[in-house]
Amino acid sequence: MARKPLPEPKDTLPNESRPLRADARRNRDTLIEVAAQAFASHGTDASLEDIARRADVGIGTLYRHFPSREHLVEAVYRHEVEALCEAAGTLAGELAPDKALEEWMHRFVGYIATKRGMADSLRILLNSNSKLFADSNGRVPVALAGLIEKAVAAGSIRADVDSTDVLHALSGTYSMPNSPEWHDRSRRLVRLLMDGLRWPVQKG
Structure with missing residues (x-):
């Protein structure tokens, strides 16, 4: 059964007060979905670089959403x-x-x-x-x-x-x-x- 879409994010990008744009929200949601799969499969060995690659974004985009x-x-x-x-x-x-x-x-x-x-x-x-x-x-x-x-x-x-x-x-x-x-x-x-x-x- 397909998973439900991610809920609308209530937060903003780190250190910013403006709401996320639609494309930024999609990137954020995809990163969370991919990261969940990576952590479940690879545990602490899950690479942030690999998560970014699988989410089809650059590592800089990942760090803009999630600084650590x-x-x-x-x-x-x-x-x-x-x-x-x-x-x-x-x-x-x-x-x-x-x-x-x-x-x-x-x-x-x-x-x-x-x-x-x-x-x-x-x-x-x-x-x-x-x-x-x-x-x-x-x-x-x-x-x-x-x-x-x-x-x-x-x-x-x-x-x-x-x-x-x-x-x-x-x-x-x-x-x-x-x-x-x-x-x-x-x-x-x-x-x-x-x-x-x-x-x-x-x-x-």
Whole structure:
């Protein structure tokens, strides 16, 4: 399923007060999309020069929007949280409640993959901009809880589910060993969790 377009940026170029032009906004959005993919695939080895090349802009354009790796990481992190939370409502409107929950959990794994790839920079941001995490982290549990409530109400998963337990299980993928099998293991974990959530309903 294609990802939704990036939300309209509320910020401006660094040290400027005028809004972004349409072409500058497109460049910024593309850089964020490409960077998210690069961080998920290559982690801390992701090259800013390669990100700029894949976004079809010069490295100078990247630095005009994001003066440091941490500025880029912050923008990617905000976008990933926003996309994950918006996906909950979109999926709930398109799929059966248990299928919407399962697909959202797979997207959460993608979010974790990107977050793992930005770990070093996120630690720096945690020390310098803790408000970033306070503003965003609370939204993800709410999105998951809403999907679980809908699936419980529909009778497609067990009724004794605690969304916090499910989130902790999913978040455990963050600390799994970094290996080529990480994505496959994470997808298997989602399937295992969904089997457990559905089991009493299926047996009943």
